[in-house]
Amino acid sequence: MIKAKIKPVQEILDAINGYEKILNVGCGGCVSVCLVGGQKEVNALNAELKVHLKKAGIQKQIDGYTVERQCNESFLKELDNKILEYDCIVSMACGAGVQHMAQRFSKIPVHPAVNTVSIGVDRDLGMYEEKCRACGHCVLGYTGGICPVTRCAKGLFNGPCGGTNENNCEISNEIPCAWLDIYKRLKEQNRLDDILKVYPPMEWQNQSPRTIIQEPYERRYLALG
Amino acid sequence: MENNDMKSAGNFEKILRAGHFAFTGELGPPRGANIDIIKEKAAPLKGMVDVVNITDNQRAMVRMSCWAAALVVMNEGLEPNYQMVCRDRNRLAMQSDVLGAYALGLKNILCISGDHQQFGDHPNAKGVFDIDSMQLIAMIKKMRDEGRFLGGADIDTPPKMFIGAAANPFAEPFEWRIHRLAKKVAAGADFIQTQCVYNMKKMREWIKQANDMGLSEKVYILAGVTPLKNIAMAKYMKAKVPGMEVPDELIKRLQGVNRKQVADEGIKIACEQIEEFKEMKGVAGVHLMAIEWEHKVPEIAERANVLPRPKV
Numbered sequence: 001m002i003k004a005k006i007k008p009v010q011e012i013l014d015a016i017n018g019y020e021k022i023l024n025v026g027c028g029g030c031v032s033v034c035l036v037g038g039q040k041e042v043n044a045l046n047a048e049l050k051v052h053l054k055k056a057g058i059q060k061q062i063d064g065y066t067v068e069r070q071c072n073e074s075f076l077k078e079l080d081n082k083i084l085e086y087d088c089i090v091s092m093a094c095g096a097g098v099q100h101m102a103q104r105f106s107k108i109p110v111h112p113a114v115n116t117v118s119i120g121v122d123r124d125l126g127m128y129e130e131k132c133r134a135c136g137h138c139v140l141g142y143t144g145g146i147c148p149v150t151r152c153a154k155g156l157f158n159g160p161c162g163g164t165n166e167n168n169c170e171i172s173n174e175i176p177c178a179w180l181d182i183y184k185r186l187k188e189q190n191r192l193d194d195i196l197k198v199y200p201p202m203e204w205q206n207q208s209p210r211t212i213i214q215e216p217y218e219r220r221y222l223a224l225g
Numbered sequence: 226m227e228n229n230d231m232k233s234a235g236n237f238e239k240i241l242r243a244g245h246f247a248f249t250g251e252l253g254p255p256r257g258a259n260i261d262i263i264k265e266k267a268a269p270l271k272g273m274v275d276v277v278n279i280t281d282n283q284r285a286m287v288r289m290s291c292w293a294a295a296l297v298v299m300n301e302g303l304e305p306n307y308q309m310v311c312r313d314r315n316r317l318a319m320q321s322d323v324l325g326a327y328a329l330g331l332k333n334i335l336c337i338s339g340d341h342q343q344f345g346d347h348p349n350a351k352g353v354f355d356i357d358s359m360q361l362i363a364m365i366k367k368m369r370d371e372g373r374f375l376g377g378a379d380i381d382t383p384p385k386m387f388i389g390a391a392a393n394p395f396a397e398p399f400e401w402r403i404h405r406l407a408k409k410v411a412a413g414a415d416f417i418q419t420q421c422v423y424n425m426k427k428m429r430e431w432i433k434q435a436n437d438m439g440l441s442e443k444v445y446i447l448a449g450v451t452p453l454k455n456i457a458m459a460k461y462m463k464a465k466v467p468g469m470e471v472p473d474e475l476i477k478r479l480q481g482v483n484r485k486q487v488a489d490e491g492i493k494i495a496c497e498q499i500e501e502f503k504e505m506k507g508v509a510g511v512h513l514m515a516i517e518w519e520h521k522v523p524e525i526a527e528r529a530n531v532l533p534r535p536k537v
Contacts, residue, residue: 153341154311154352158359158408160401161338162393162420163467170467171343183398196404198363198412201316201356201375 002030002094003128004037004114006045012090013052015111016060019088024049024113025079025101026066027093034128036114037092039066045092045113070097076104083108118150136205142194144185149202151178157199232369232415233387235332236304237276239537241416241445246503247510248531249306249418249447250274250522253283254294263294266519267301273526274303274513275534276333278418281308285345292326299330306389307331310339315355316364316375323365327384335389335418336361359412362390366413390414392446394431395424396468403434410444417444418512421451421462422498424470432507441507448502451514452525453491456480492525499529 032038042064068075070093091098095116102110118130159179163170255262279295295305338358342350372383390409422428435441453459463471482490502508
């Protein structure tokens with residue numbers, strides 16, 4: 001799922017500076033799962049903001065509301081009437097959710113409260129590891145289920161580079177070398193032949209905005225044959 | 226070599242094809258637009274080396290563009306080996322730079338991934354890495370041999386470059402390194418310059434693998450040699466440069482001589498290595514990386530008995 005991290009509180013305070021009535025909107029989707037933008041975090045952020053504002057002697061109304069998912073129009077609808085009383089929206093959703101909010105309520109400024117970081121997995125409670133960059137052309141079958149685009153700092157398709165630092169990447173002793181891991185896994189599966197061939201240049205699919213339509217729905221949205 | 230047709234019109238290729246033991250040097254472009262610095266660094270290399278590698282924003286520090294510095298070096302009467310990293314350019318920029326470089330007289334190119342931007346003075350730059358070094362080799366080969374761009378369109382006057390690649394026999398996983406060399410050969414590398422060699426035992430083993438797999442017959446392998454100037458440098462190379470192996474015996478040897486003699490001992494070690502490489506089957510030459518020590522190259526060349534350089 002999508003993983004995000006809260007912005008520094010000062011950045012959020014700066015963003016809401018000058019607005020009187022603020023609605024902080026949480027999202028029950030991915031950001032809730034990674035403990036950064038669900039209902040609980042909306043309440044926590046609002047409490048923190050109020051403490052800072054009180055210290056600074058600033059009066060503002062900050063309310064909270066959490067929708068099922070900000071990336072679906074039908075869940076945003078329930079805010080239609082509510083939103084009218086606010087002059088600023090803070091969204092704790094991922095970048096997609098923030099944009100969706102800003103599009104639906106285009107007359108009101110929307111500020112993100114989190115930085116969307118990655119598509120990743122749960123390493124442990126509150127610890128998430130990036131696994132996918134949504135490049136649109138998955139090569140995991142060829143690389144033993146280890147993503148060279150995401151996990152190799154240079155995104156190499158024919159690694160490892162000459163910078164392998166024992167078992168780690170040249171940039172850090174804490175980042176394992178993706179290509180060393182790819183090598184070990186393919187060796188274990190007796191599949192090293194796969195990476196003996198020169199992998200050709202990537203046909204990047206993520207260089208322009210993409211909208212996808214799943215096959216069963218193509219008839220509905222596209223004028224086909 | 227299998228194919229006797231010249232790939233480029235360069236002197237470097239001619240020397241290798243004639244079977245001479247090649248001796249190549251290196252020059253880092255300046256951190257500014259000062260041409261005099263390039264000329265100063267180039268002067269001691271004249272007549273000492275067959276080709277001079279011009280590094281491309283090495284250690285991810287901004288420097289004068291290497292094709293421009295290479296042209297200055299060429300005008301000084303040296304043949305440049307123009308380096309290109311994958312970090313700073315996408316496939317469009319790479320191909321256009323190759324065309325421009327060739328059009329203005331550059332004949333050799335070394336294709337490398339490049340140090341990650343995090344090492345340099347713009348650590349949060351967006352690394353390009355559109356294609357990797359393997360794919361860069363294949364792309365330039367396609368431009369040269371098929372006269373076509375990566376995208377397939379015809380090139381009017383293809384760039385006849387002699388294509389080089391780097392190899393690091395020492396980085397993990399060691400047993401895969403020879404296969405990576407094989408991939409670079411398959412991609413189209415004409416010559417290889419290795420990472421600085423200090424662990425001779427491992428180097429001998431790697432070269433033997435290259436010989437056994439027939440790779441040293443398909444590609445000219447130049448062994449990388451960097452003389453150790455002092456003990457701090459040796460320790461830095463060992464601890465801080467990823468993929469570099471400096472055996473403890475070597476550091477002990479430097480520590481064993483009088484402080485004033487350390488630099489000389491470093492050169493002595495380099496010369497011993499060069500002598501061994503001259504005799505080593507599968508090694509076609511030495512790439513001397515005298516880092517910020519260009520003025521010492523004549524002395525090293527003299528002491529390593531690689532002078533005079535052959536005229537072909």
